[in-house]
Amino acid sequence: MKTYHFIVVALGLLTAGCQSGSEPSTSPSSDASATAAATGAAAVQSWPASLTIVGSGFPNAGDACRVIGETAATVDFLDDSATLVGCLDAADAAKLGGKQVGVVDGVTLVSVPANHAAGGDGDGQGDAKVAGTDYNATAQIRCSGVKGAAGGTCEAGVKRDGETGAVVEVTLPGGGQRVILFDKKGKFLTFSTAQADGTAAMKISSGRDGDTTIATLGSERYEIPDVFVQGD
Known part of the structure; x- marks a missing residue:
């Protein structure tokens, strides 16, 4: 009976050791996820190579969003009567007043109608100008x-x-x-x-x-x- 008791205790210790050793294996996975998330967040802070950036801001120079040119990633979003605009921050995109058409590599794409700034068209108040420009x-x-x-x-x-x-x-x-x-x-x-x-x-x-x-x-x-x- 003593011998049997010793074997049971030994098996118990061996099992406990295996469980203890398995705990660190979940940590690297968690760290990798955290690193990947951090990397993804950082990527959104710069314009990706998949997009062609035009100009220095939209609707005005220096603004956070940019006009986006035609590439394989954007060809399906282009519209002859609208400007395709990209914003790194979704909150900036929501302020443009256009239609969100997609997200490419973290950049929110918005289709802004060509006459988006011409609030006076057809309303008897004249043809307004795009802010910061001489254009209607x-x-x-x-x-x-x-x-x-x-x-x-x-x-x-x-x-x-x-x-x-x-x-x-x-x-x-x-x-x-x-x-x-x-x-x-x-x-x-x-x-x-x-x-x-x-x-x-x-x-x-x-x-x-x-x-x-x-x-x-x-x-x-x-x-x-x-x-x-x-x-x-």
Whole structure:
């Protein structure tokens, strides 16, 4: 009986030892989770490589959110009549007044209508300006052929003038600008060109695709929605 008692005690000690030794094995897993969470949080503090960041702030320079260009991660979120904006902080995104369309690598994406700042359209109070600019509206428009570049999007702003018509100013990738003129009814007139940059020698033409004007200057092509030119 004594021998049996000794074996039972020994087995009990062995079992206790195994249980004691198994406790630290859960700690590294917890630490890894905590580290991963911390890493994920840190990643949201900077703009990921999966997104193309345009400009220095939206809607005004220095603001926390940024205009987002076209990449494989955003192509399904782009809209000709809206600007795609990304915010590192979801709270900043909620203040934009647009529609949240997705989250890419921690960045909240919001589709902001092109006429989001033109609160006076159709209400008898005039055509308001986008804060901090001379534009009645800003948006991303589809563009291609600029310096041989493939299709993508360009930042654009429109100045609507009841006397002479609308002026659309397009910021080109890598710098520079194209100015596109429309009459009071929103019909394409021409591009503003110059001898100095060679644009005066480029062929100008235009066409229509539904409610969008297709304006071309040489090999360059710009797609400009009617709602952007005239407002709603």
